[in-house]
Amino acid sequence: MIKIDNLSKRFNGKNGKVTALNDINIEMYDGDIFGIIGMSGAGKSTLLRCITLLERPDSGSIFIDGNDILTLNHQELRKARRKMGVVFQHYNLxxxxxxxxxxxxxxxxxxxxxxxxxxxxxxxxxxxxxxxxxxxxxxxxxxxxxxxxxxxxxxxxxPEALLCDEPTSALDALTTKQVLNLLKEINKRLNTTIIIITHEMSAVKAICNKVAVINEGRFVEMGLTKDVFTNPSHDVTKMLLGMEDI
Ligand SMILES: Nc1ncnc2c1ncn2[C@@H]1O[C@H](COP(=O)(O)OP(=O)(O)O)[C@@H](O)[C@H]1O
Ligand SMILES: [Mg+2]
Structure with missing residues (x-):
């Protein structure tokens, strides 16, 4: 299980400080396929980079199976990293x-x-x-x-969890479907928790049992995909769902 408490991260941007993550709280259970969706610049990649320890947050905790990975020493960190597999949009082969x-x-x-x-x-x-x-x-x-x-x-x-940052954003529709099906199959066969970061609602719809909507570094909505999609409460969710009459 991955539990994130009060996670915040700011960057020094060209025009002053940028708050990329603002008090993020979430629980992801073993076996979940969790979609994290938001517009460009919402903080999605920063969140993934914090969970995978590629980026150090300013404050907060990230518990993996009860251990706060932000308090680990060098050697423990190397071990913790192996528990997480990362997949990027541009493959990084x-x-x-x-x-x-x-x-x-x-x-x-x-x-x-x-x-x-x-x-x-x-x-x-x-x-x-x-x-x-x-x-x-x-x-x-x-x-x-x-x-x-x-x-x-x-x-x-x-790894116990597979974290994917826009894994299908560079792919055509048919290939996207095939890659999403593969992720679903991996989740079923190996019970690997999968976190998919995306701006594509269709990808979430296709395979995620849960979804969290991120906007300006904050979660504005989260829950079971079917609930969030049938009854979206936040304007950003509605917009991402393609509803123009908000
Ligand atoms: N290394 C960095 N230095 C300065 N600003 C950054 C850095 N990384 C991300 N940001 C800023 O943080 C915000 C969130 O970025 P990011 O997490 O990449 O968003 P997303 O993946 O949702 O498009 C953006 O405003 C972005 O410009
Ligand atoms: Mg990104």
């Missing part, structure tokens, strides 16, 4: 390395044994249905295929 090597990379860093890595790479590539491309380079793959590799890599260390 190593372009000079093969698909198999990209997926092996986090396991090599974790110090896993070579034969074990090889076996696990094969398993993961089968899971994301790209095992026939193990020796290809990212440049030889389509966007959807690259994102499958990125998902396999994110799962390499058996």
């Amino acid at each position: 190593l372009m000079q390395e093969t698909v198999a090597k990209n997926v092996a990379f986090p396991m090599e860093i974790a110090g896993m044994e070579k034969s074990q890595i090889k076996k696990r790479v094969q398993e993961l590539l089968i899971l994301v249905n790209i095992d026939d491309k193990a020796d290809f380079y990212p440049t030889q793959l389509s966007g959807g295929q690259r994102q499958r590799v990125a998902i396999a890599r994110a799962l390499a260390t058996n």
Whole structure:
């Protein structure tokens, strides 16, 4: 379970301080597919970067299975990071390395044994249905295929949660559907908690059981997707849902 209490983050922008996150509170349970939706600049990526420890918040707590990850020492942090897999919009693959090597990379860093890595790479590539491309380079793959590799890599260390920042925003409609279906299947098969950050309502609708709407660094609405979508209360939610008569 991921529990966030009173999380805030400010940046020094060109025109003074920018409040990217303003007193964020949320609970995400094991097995949830949680959508976090908001317009550009709302604070979505900053939130994901704080949860994955790529960014340090100014205040607040992030509890993962009861431990506040903001209080961990260096060594504990490295372990905690392995519990979280991250998937980015632009895949962030190593372009000079093969698909198999990209997926092996986090396991090599974790110090896993070579034969074990090889076996696990094969398993993961089968899971994301790209095992026939193990020796290809990212440049030889389509966007959807690259994102499958990125998902396999994110799962390499058996994370409890998979955090995806706009995972389908660079993909066409059909490929988006396929990648979302893959995430849903992973959630079902491995019970991995999935957090999807997006500005696309359709992506949330397709696979998220819960959704939180973020606006100007604050959550303005959250709940079961079906409730929020059938009865949106905030103007931003209505706008994202495409209702013009607000
Ligand atoms: N490193 C940074 N330095 C200064 N401002 C930042 C930085 N990162 C994000 N911001 C600002 O914080 C706000 C939230 O950004 P971000 O989390 O990237 O939004 P989103 O992902 O929802 O589009 C924006 O106003 C953005 O300009
Ligand atoms: Mg973003």
